Amino acid sequence: MNATSSTTKRPARESKSATATAFLNARIVDPAANRDEPGGLVVRDGLIADVGPHLRRNSPEGVNVIDCKGRVLAPGLIDAQVFTGEPGFEHRETLKTASHAAAAGGVTTIVVMPETNPVIDQVALVDFIQRRARDNAIVHVHTMAAMTKGLKGEEMTEIGLLKRAGAIAFSNGKTSVANTRVMRNVLLYGRDFGALIVHHTEDPYLASSGAMNSGEIAARLGLPGTHKASETIMLERDVRLVEMTRGRYHAATISSAESLDVIRAAKARNLPVTCGVSINHLTLNENDIGPYRTFFKIRPPLRSDEDRAAMVRGLAAGDIDIIVSSHDPQDADDKRRPFAEATDGAVGLETLLPAALRLYHSGELPLMSVLRALTINPAKLLGLHSGRLAKGAVADIILFDPDEPWVVNKDMLRSRSKNSPFDESKMQGRVLRTLVAGETVYQYAP
């Protein structure tokens, strides 16, 4: 059953089928094969026809040749948590604008969240997203469906039919299912269909009214805090439910050292548990909020630098499986408010890779580990065949310069909303070219 094919960009078949393109003189980095070596790659008919060190200088006859000048050729990134505004909040972001932002950031597959208006909780709406993406998006788009009707956390959705319609996983958006019985039933029922249950972990009662991480800085700023235990408590509950039901569970974005301990313990017990972390929680901390900067107001809130460092260690150890952008476009008007009243969320598709490369440049993580959490790991989690530079795989490829310095200017972002916490930040590393199914969908023009 190839349920998700309709959202996948098909390799071009017509006139281009005769031509092939060789990317020579590249540094091939493919975490799926643990490969980091000089070499090249040939794209034909939208697929990777060949890859390896033998293609460093020599290409087959009759192909277009692109000299990569020693830059990194890697699988396109897979971002498992992207909020858009389509349907319902198109002024924030559409599938089209999100896909252009993704392409510019080297992201070739995005998974969009069901937190729209209407909520993606019915088969017809999954179909709507797939058709809109097919017609308007320039990268692969998959959709998560809601796990409860209207994301209300009360009644489970038609998990079987939604999965059959192409929903890649099930989420309750930015709210946790507080009712333990409902969550247990979702995990239990979802297990029958092999459904991946992705959960935002935050006890809604404990976290309510919190504007930022609870601690010294919140106290100084006079802001209500959300204690990180609200995340860990929900996560611990969920792990118990996984133990009871054996449902496939993924904690969407953890943010604290204690949560990491819970994940590590769950994995040690061989439970079907995985987790993700947002790029923000790997590269920013609560100090960045400074004088009430609302572009740093996100959910879960930015934590202490000790927690951030723990996230990086968790990634290095493989306890954290994937990195997501948690791209969440918000109106400027909704952000330009007193901190506690401003909406949560930060865009992140276009800065995902350069921000992640900070961890590489700072020596905190090897390049391979950074890319693994952005390519093959999310591919495995979601059951996608992309995220690797294998012969015969779909040619979702990025070419990037890991060192080129640049400064983020929010007005240059392709996303329809400009709420980037990295605005005016110095970055090192930039995407030069993005291919989706062999087609160049983005090319950097200096």
Place this chain on the structure above:
Amino acid sequence: MTNAVAKVEPLHFPHRHLLTVEGLGAQEINFLLDLADSNADANRQVGNRRDVLRGRMLINLFFENSTRTQASFEMAAKRLGADVMNMNVSTSSVSKGETLIDTAVTLNAMRPDMIVVRHHSAGAVELLAQKVDCSVINAGDGSHQHPTQALLDALTIRRAKGRVGGLTVAICGDILHSRVARSNIMLLNALGARVRIAAPSTLLPPAPERMGAEVFTDMWKAVEGADVVMMLRLQRERMEGSYVPSTREYFHFFGLDHEKLARAKPDAIVMHPGPMNRGVEIASTVADHSSSVIREQVEMGVAVRMAVLEALARNLAKR
């Protein structure tokens, strides 16, 4: 039927009550089924009223609404010449706050011969049976037992297939809350059938494999090669997001339609204890199809209940 072998079956049913099928042996079960089988034939004749229960008083005590089971017991009792009194919760003192035990003691003081009880709580019928001197027949207690349903299902299968032992019976639907499923799994096992159960995990009890059935969460696989497909009723309040997301999804994955039925043996029969939710657990066209024995089940219900009443009455003290 040959008469070459001397029958070792009991000539009576040595119990005062029928509260559960648990512990009943194949001989006892077959004794009841044989009796019921002849009742079924007799019931088709004109003038089928007998008088083995003449002078006996039977109370139908229903704490949970039921039209068909109550009517079935009433007809069975009347065909055997008994007097029947129907007591309904809504019109009884129970709704005025009387406890179950007080009700039992009160009724017992009126010296009935048999009480047929349905109650919404598992174990309630057994509790009542401890407090009375007459025979008690369980007509369904919560999610626990419904012995006469299992007996009538076995008789229906036996008449359609000639036997029960060795057949593959797939019981599909809300196993978790079903007294019909629990009774049938036990009774069919006692008769040597191979029992399968199929339900979404949310409608399976914990450790379902311990119940003596092969467990499936994929109904297509459960009905594969089955001789009998037995559907269960899904309560309306369990359809909308609590145990299953919707009637549409339930029907898609667990409703018996012709596609799923085609996986069963070509001569498979379709059963349902009723009342049916057409389009939820069973397609209308399947329910009305020639393979359906749902109406026969109702007919066998009277025959089986007559057999049970007669068998128990033989053990009652003569007045």
